[in-house]
Amino acid sequence: MILYVSTRSSSLAARLAFALSGLPGDVQEISLRQGEGRTPEYLALNPKGQVPALLLDDGQVITETPAVLLALGEMAPESGLIPGEQMARWRVMEWISWGSWQLARNFGPGFAPDRFGPAPAENEIRTQAVGRVEEALAFIDSRLEGNDWIVGDAVSAADLYIAMITVFAGFLGVIPPDALMDHRRRIFSLPVLADALAAEGFSA
Numbered sequence: 001m002i003l004y005v006s007t008r009s010s011s012l013a014a015r016l017a018f019a020l021s022g023l024p025g026d027v028q029e030i031s032l033r034q035g036e037g038r039t040p041e042y043l044a045l046n047p048k049g050q051v052p053a054l055l056l057d058d059g060q061v062i063t064e065t066p067a068v069l070l071a072l073g074e075m076a077p078e079s080g081l082i083p084g085e086q087m088a089r090w091r092v093m094e095w096i097s098w099g100s101w102q103l104a105r106n107f108g109p110g111f112a113p114d115r116f117g118p119a120p121a122e123n124e125i126r127t128q129a130v131g132r133v134e135e136a137l138a139f140i141d142s143r144l145e146g147n148d149w150i151v152g153d154a155v156s157a158a159d160l161y162i163a164m165i166t167v168f169a170g171f172l173g174v175i176p177p178d179a180l181m182d183h184r185r186r187i188f189s190l191p192v193l194a195d196a197l198a199a200e201g202f203s204a
Ligand SMILES: N[C@@H](CCC(=O)N[C@@H](CS)C(=O)NCC(=O)O)C(=O)O
Pocket: 009, 010, 011, 032, 037, 048, 049, 050, 051, 052, 063, 064, 065, 066, 100
């Protein structure tokens, strides 16, 4: 199994999940910035030209972070990435789906407002996107208050997705509120994630 990632991109949650899963396999870095998502070889693997992409041992390729997280969690049930208990599992998928929507609608306009409107509107587009990021962070923060993890009493794929959102928020210059920062510190200090985080350039 090979997980294709690009550092400092939205493959971060999948990379952390792969590490947490303990599954055998490799992480293959490509550089989106250098156009390596658009090479014929990579497009043959993932025609979307995006990361993450999970190449299974039988040659099938899973794309889209929620699907990759589900696949890793189901292949490593003991990891707790996707909990066994039904309601917890549904809640984890609920958070990942919501997080995926937040990333898609807010971070694109936040990072590249020029792609979402004419030049005079760029500042406004960015400001609105940043405002929505702040609202999303406040929402997660309110749900985390007094809890170590977002679902139940153990780390899950939903926590990793949330950590990725806070990292992206930082790229936009938005500082996550306190409970969320504590949550990220909790995740970043998990020994099992140390190598993956170091490879992404983060320290605990
Ligand atoms: N919906 C996808 C989004 C993946 C995505 O947007 N990946 C970005 C990395 S930040 C990418 O590969 N961008 C390159 C491109 O779209 O050309 C997911 O959840 O995995």
